[in-house]
Amino acid sequence: MNAQQEIKKAVETLKQGGVILYPTDTVWGIGCDATNPDAVAKIYKLKKRIESKALICLVADDRMLKRYVKKIPEAAHSIFDITEEPITIIYDDAQNLAENLIAEDKTIAIRIPDDEFCFQLCRKLNGAVVSTSANISGAPTPTSFKEISQDILKGVDYVVNLHHDKKMAKPSSIIKLSSNGVVKVIRK
Template structure:
């Protein structure tokens, strides 16, 4: 695993894209602070950049780097949830501007996955994590289902868990600083 992390970090730090297994599905990733890399993700997915992407961070300390104010409810949700949960936070900061939604929000997940944790730690920052499919196509449930255009379009494919059948995408909850809670995806 350490060799895969080292290889992926080298690509990420050079503005490249990786294809990697997450705690949910196979993801396309890049350094979430690099606007050129984020643009490459949108281009590869053929996705309009007004549709925001999800980021992964290693832990709640790292989360504080990218969200101005973390609602108290967020930490409670993260503590009690037993499945991967992405939270949309108000007032994103220190990320590529083209990653932040028009309303200033950002979707971030703290994955319960050793590879993703180590990758974010070694990068010392947030990773983009968007499903490995062309926009509008079904999310691949395994490495074998990933479209050839995606495989060719990334700079590095992490050589781990190719046989794993992935779970469904994470739940998404929007938590605004005003206290509003909205379930986006269960």
């Protein structure tokens, strides 16, 4: 299948409440529709991760970001402009997402990926997609498709058939950008 067919199949799976395994701009990710609490719960169960440990979402662009964050701090736009590496920003006042995806302090971690497949996936779904590394919680993050455990491969509803031979980068940097202007680096 080509990229467009893979996007179509992945979006069909997401719309049906399924979980996908897909290549992101950083590492192989496990994803679902970020507004579907049952699908989010499946990811927590698959990763054997406690629900209080929040997950990251991907959105296509600034316009889509505005749907899920009440007020985007000005500093976010500056960060997008100056960074060349993938960066995930934790925002205050998350909205319009599955409740079990939003952290207890009402924050959400969101990245706008510089990756055509991820961009198209969000666009065709017309919404945010969960993106968490394709490993059991506590296990090393796989840097290639062949390093993904059988438990993960068997636990998803669809495996995107692209970039299986590609060596992936490291996970994104994470910055917490509070609405009061405070910036805190969480992961470099």
